[in-house]
Amino acid sequence: MNNKKVRLLTTSSMIAAVYLVLTLIFYLTSFFPYQIRFAEALTVLPYFTPMAIPGLFVGCLVSNILxxxxxxxxxxxxxxxxxASYLTYKVSFNRPKRKLLAPLPPVIINAVAVGAMLSVLYELPVFMTMLSVGxxxxxxxxxxGYPLMLLIERNKKLKALFDKIN
Structure with a gap:
């Protein structure tokens, strides 16, 4: 395996690990009908690198298994x-004009899909669970997530880290 592949795999794995840890630390706010999954702040990372997409997926998958x-x-x-991560990446093509849109796909997709799912699982009104998740x-x-994006853009070392990944 060459250095670039190792770097990409390592970055994706670290994102998955951080997502998992944040979700489990805030377990009580991550899995119930009225939720704030703080790890979802990381869904802005595909704005900077497509390698965040598999990391976010694996982190979410393992979190949901547990x-x-x-x-x-x-x-x-x-x-x-x-x-949502993929769509955030697609929004990133024209960064200066679409930066404020980058966090939007996770908001909309999770509000609808996860909200509907939680409505069925907990037998609650769909509108309430979608509103809560949204x-x-x-x-x-x-x-x-948006302040995290701004921090990465303004911090030369963080920006260089993401620039090296791409």
Whole structure:
């Protein structure tokens, strides 16, 4: 394996690990119908590198396996994060004009897909669970993730780290 492949695999693995740790540390806010999954702040990372996509997917997948909401969360929750991460990456092509849009795909996709899933699992009104998950995603992606994006852009060492990955 060459150095670039090792770097890419390492970066993706580190993102997965951080996602998993954040989700498990904040377990009580990560898995219930009224949730804020703070690890979702990391879904802005595909704005900087496509290697964040598999890391976020694997981190979410393992989190959902350990989380206790069963196969539906493992499938729907993980695929939602994968789709949202991919769309965040696609938004990143024209960075200066679309930076504020980068956190939006995780908010919309998770509000709809995870909100609907949690509605069925917990037998709650779908509108309430979608609103709850969407609100939690706004907190995670815009109040935490967007400042993370700005920090990475302004910090020369962090920016260089992501530039080396691509």
């Amino acid at each position: 989380g206790g909401n069963g196969i539906w969360d493992i499938a729907i929750g993980s695929i939602s994060t994968l789709a 609100g939690g995603q706004v907190v995670a992606c815009y109040l935490l």
